[in-house]
Structures are given as structure tokens and as C-alpha cells.
Amino acid sequence: MSPGLHGPERTCLGCRATLERDALVRYVVTPAGAVTVDYRKRLPGRGAYTCISRTCLAAAVQKRQFSRAFHREGVLAEVATLASELTGQIAERIFNLLGMARKSRQVLSGGSLVFDALHSKGQPALIILAEDMSTDIANKIAHRAEACGVPLWHRYDKELLGRLLGKEERSVVAVQAGPLAEAIKTELFRLEQIAGEC
Ligand SMILES: [Zn+2]
Structure with missing residues (x-):
């Protein structure tokens, strides 16, 4: 397939793979400094991405990649919380x-x-x-x-x-x-x- 047929691409903070934006989860950071899931990719502001995978999410958290991606020290990113938000947002979609x-x-x-x-x-x-x-x-x-x-x-x-x-x-x-x-x-x-x- 020609590259022109693909949508925009983003890099997963966990495994560093570059994938189509549609195949990734988007995260944003709240003013209070908590990372939150933006599954529908509609929230304003800078976004960060991971594969739709608990392994990649956990790797991103462990390597403190969210702080780096949002250019902000000490952002709050917990695997269990984010996975549960993601589960809820996918359920809504279903x-x-x-x-x-x-x-x-x-x-x-x-x-x-x-x-x-x-x-x-x-x-x-x-x-x-x-x-x-x-x-x-x-x-x-x-x-x-x-x-x-x-x-x-x-x-x-x-x-x-x-x-x-x-x-x-x-x-x-x-x-x-x-x-x-x-x-x-x-x-x-x-x-x-x-x-x-x-
Ligand atoms: Zn990944």
C-alpha cells in the first residue's frame, strides 16, 4: 500500500513503534498534572500515545515517558487507573x-x-x-x-x-x-x- 493511503502516524511511548494514530490510545494531561485517557481523541492540548496494550502502557509509566512527552516533571500516571479509564471508554464505544x-x-x-x-x-x-x-x-x-x-x-x-x-x-x-x-x-x-x- 502506498504511504499516502495511511493516516497520520504517532509513536507509542511504551514500545516506540510508530503506528497509525487510529491504532493508538491518546492521552492528555489535566491542569492538575494527571494523565488521562482521551480514547476518542477529542480533547484539546498536547497528546501522547501508546499502543492499545497494557504492556505498552505499563512500559510508558515505568520509564516515565509521560513526563517527557508532556514536558512536565512528575505528572501522575498510574497503570491501573489509566487501564480502567481506557476500559470504560472502550465500553462506551461498544x-x-x-x-x-x-x-x-x-x-x-x-x-x-x-x-x-x-x-x-x-x-x-x-x-x-x-x-x-x-x-x-x-x-x-x-x-x-x-x-x-x-x-x-x-x-x-x-x-x-x-x-x-x-x-x-x-x-x-x-x-x-x-x-x-x-x-x-x-x-x-x-x-x-x-x-x-x-
Ligand atoms: Zn507499543
Whole structure:
């Protein structure tokens, strides 16, 4: 691909890789000197970047790269706090995307509906199972999804999934193939990159 087709690039403070800005997390510093996540890249002021990875975030903090990037001594940057902010902001993005998918009728919900869809031609592109749903149904759907090669995540609870879809509690949510499903998958994979102990 010609370089002209890429967006602007930035360097990760953790691993020093240069990547497209869209593939990185942006951080800004508050007037009080705390580093904060700007996942949507909309906050004014100087920005600093890392890969969407807990490892790179931790490396940036340990090497005091945020102070250097913001030209300011002693900025407050904690891995756990920033990872949790990032998780929250990615979740918001997922909820927005699910809302859009729902409005364009690309969302299925309910165990039997999703299970049947897995047997049909128009297989969903991804499935989210509520963390507090019945294990039996969850296992049944997970086995079927694995056999069909449909990615599946255990995230959020029935009440939240239902609320996102404007319904009562929902244990199983599936999104039909398309750009919205791809965008949701990207965000769900990103969440995995920032989870973990640190
Ligand atoms: Zn990196």
C-alpha cells in the first residue's frame, strides 16, 4: 500500500513503534498534572500515545515517558487507573456501536434465537454472553459458536445488555455481519489487550 493511503502516524511511548494514530490510545494531561485517557481523541492540548496494550502502557509509566512527552516533571500516571479509564471508554464505544446496530436491525438477542441463527446461513458475526447467565445455556451456545467459528465474549450482565437493547434482561446478544459488527469486534479484542494484572 502506498504511504499516502495511511493516516497520520504517532509513536507509542511504551514500545516506540510508530503506528497509525487510529491504532493508538491518546492521552492528555489535566491542569492538575494527571494523565488521562482521551480514547476518542477529542480533547484539546498536547497528546501522547501508546499502543492499545497494557504492556505498552505499563512500559510508558515505568520509564516515565509521560513526563517527557508532556514536558512536565512528575505528572501522575498510574497503570491501573489509566487501564480502567481506557476500559470504560472502550465500553462506551461498544455500547454506542451496539445501539447503532440495534437501530439498523442488525442485533439478535435471546438464547434460542441466537442458537438458531448459528444453524442458519446468515450466521452472526459475533456473540456476547452475559457474565451472569445460566451456565448450561452459555455452554451450549459457546460450543455451537466455536464449531461455527463465530467469536464469542463473556461480558457485562443481563440487565446492562437488556438496557442497551431497550429491553428487559438479555443473556445473549449477537450482531449480524457488517461494518458495525467488525467495529464492535475490534473494540472487544482491544479490551482483551488491556485486561490483566499489573
Ligand atoms: Zn507499543
